[in-house]
Amino acid sequence: MIISFSSHAKIYSWVDEKGVKHFSSYAKSTDAEEVQLEAPVSQWKKTEIKIIDEGFDLTESERERIRRDVVAVYEFFDKKLYFDIYKTVPVSIKAFGDKQAYVEYIRNHKGISRQSKDNSHNTLGIYLPKFNEIVIYQQKYRERSFSTIKHEVSHAITDTLTPFVPSWLNEGIAENMETIGFEKGGFSIGPHLINYNHMKKHKRESKLLPVKEFLSLTSKEWRKKNIRSGYVMQTQAGELTRMLLSTDTGLNFISRLMHNYKRGDKTIAFYLVDDEYFGGTGMLESKWSLWVNRKQSDSIAL
Template sequence: MTSYLPALLTTLLSLAPISVTAKIYKWTDENGQVHFSDKKIESVEQEVIKPRNHTSSWSRYDISVKTIDTNLSKQELNKIVADVNLVYEFYDRVLFFDFYKTVPVKILILKDEKAYYDYLRKQTGREPSRSYGKYLYKGNQIVVYIQKDRARTFRTIKHEVSHAITDTVTPYAQSWLNEGLAEQMETLSKVEGQLRITSHWENYKWVNPPLRHEKLMEIGTFIRLPNTKWRHEQRNGSAPLQAQAGQFIYFLLSKPTGKSFVIRLMHKLERGNRTHSYYLVDKDYIGGIKGLEIDWRNWLRGKIDKHITF
């Protein structure tokens, strides 16, 4: 059975437009944190942001869901809708992304693991690496399958939606940044109106036990790893590399200076800056690469926050 659900999702995922008559102010505090508000504050230097007046045919994203030989319950469909909204809200509220172009996403849900790998072989022409889901840049398609743990299927969709956003809006982002952010989206939730990410237990298992600390790739080497090398490592099933990316981004987002750095880095990439992230880190992170390495190692040796609220 094949099922298409684009019209319903497009309706449910529509966002209310920002009033073009309201003034929006932007400023950066002493900690490097970027703020947005509709109120003028005389004590700080603010920049007036003029929202783009898009035509009614423009939307932040164009998303549809297709299932083959499997069915989704109404509750599961509603969860996909809510989860996708959360991912976009994170990029909007936490990373301050300006969605200046539509992010088209087509979600394909297959019945099982065999159907999933058969489909990837057909689409890519090669033997796929081990995975729970895949974002295919060509065609803006997210491919997943119904896992025995069905909840993991929906966490995987959130992961791949993050890739769709990053690849569309910041196509020059390096794999460690792209993958690290996607790992956070798997645990993203909303609690009492606030966005929350939770420590990813699988990444923690691979990275945080003390005996593993000294085996981790040094951060300077890690962030200089070319995307081609990263993809090669992933095809060889290098779970520690992906786990380190996830824990590294979790570490950055847990600290005001780290979060501010991630925001600055993503915005430079959004504007088309092709400078290698290694040099952006050395310039924009307090203490440069050496300072970042020290902070990372100290964080690994300390008590890891169970969750981070934004």
């Protein structure tokens, strides 16, 4: 039971003849007692992002842009996935001026897994959960570096608040946070042309998995298959999640999945589709087929 209390109104409680406890704004019984309420203290604070420039040469306007981008990702989780984020996930961002310095930093960093170190040359950025640190480097197309920061901030929030979320969904949301922004007073997810073009290529090469098979993978299986396939799984995760985000039904489905995993559920996603997605697996598979064949990647208004 959720009760919304006014800060000025008195609240009374009493127990009826059946032993059921009631609440009301006035005393309905001579035995009614006034409930003493303590107003909750909000823990929300402005997002403080520590930005460490290691040769990236960030301008002050770019630093401010990074702060705005990070806030946009936080607000998406708070307002669209209903995570009720009352405190921020502490994160520092280390921005290197070139890829070699980035790779060397990761490979020499204590506490990072051997797999992450060996795979560092294939990544555009990384979130280090043990250290609450995001590491990126200046890419040839500078704009993509800022998109990578939003991607890794999504991982920071997900890994901290709902660590049991499947890898495909964790990665899929992060892929779409790369183009999150505000438009006409609401959220907008811009086109992701890289994923769209890769998806078209993978479709022609018959590398995309049927939705049923894709959602049946464990996180460990998904991660292995992702690396072995040359990150085909990551593209599919991004586009499948994007498809879901494009409709209210799909957005609600993602939100329910995230909260199931937040509560500690470890059920493979496929087994939750029929209960949580309107139309079940058949409908999801049908929509995915239409999505893969669409003519272009458009913005999504949320």
